[in-house]
Amino acid sequence: MARQIELNTKVAKSFVWSGILLVLGLIIAQGFLMHFVPAPDPSISAEELKQIFIDRKFEIQVGSVIQIFVWSFWATWGVVVTTFMRRMEGGFPFLTYASLTLVGGGSVFFILIPMTWAVICFRIESWDPQLVQFANDWVWFDWLFTWPPFAIWFWCIAAAILTDKNEPSIYPRWVAYMNIGAGFLIFPAALIAFFKTGPFAYNGIGAFWFPVFMFFGEIVVMLYVSWKVIDRQAALHNTGVDDPVEPRTPTPIAGA
Secondary structure, three states, rough: EEEOOOHHHHHHHHHHHHHHHHHHHHHHHHHHHHHOOOOOOOOOOHHHHHHHHHHOOHHHHHHHHHHHOOOOOHHHHHHHHHHHHHHHHHHOOOOHHHHHHHOOOHHHHHHHHHHOOOOHHHHHHHHHHHHHHHHHHHHHHHHHOOOOHHHHHHHHHHHHOOOOOOOOOOOOOOHHHHHHHHHHHHHHHHHHHOOOOOOOOOOOHHEEEEEEHHHHHHHHHHHHHHHHHHHHEEEEEEEEOEEEEEOOOOOOOOOO
């Protein structure tokens, strides 16, 4: 016997839209409102940094409210990819469970970013400049230095695609290679631990611009491809293609 598993395209696409809103919300909040793209120069004095927060206090507060809302969509967006990973994986879902864990952990990192900015601004006038500097460094280390869970998530996605036994495959194989590359190419974010100036400082082209471009480039491509996957899977369902299920053990006949 075989059965069909219905794909609720409205829910699936609304979750993809949540990922789109995440990206747009960050551009508006962190880019246009807070002017934190890129980060403030880590080599400036603590007093100068405190003055930046005082001058932009309202914009940073509003941006933090927007960010803590849109970063929450990381979980809903991640569920889209994770659900399709489960369809690709079959059997024992190690990659699927790894994806759920990594997406959930990433959500915590992301929510701490705007929360910290909001806390800084809450009493900024009375804060010691050195404390402002510490909290600001913390935010950017949270932003960039936490790259490994996201790299591992990209590699789990790639592994699920490369081992997909569906015909046709759910995601094209080039998406796997893109995720492998993106996972390695966000590594320069780790170098912010060693530099306060230059390309590998947390406002530099090597440690900020390049990893951020690779990270969000991967997300934008996955959003687009996942939208196409939803349409394709819905079309397969509408044609009456069945989903295989594991055979059941026959029920013993009494007295046999």
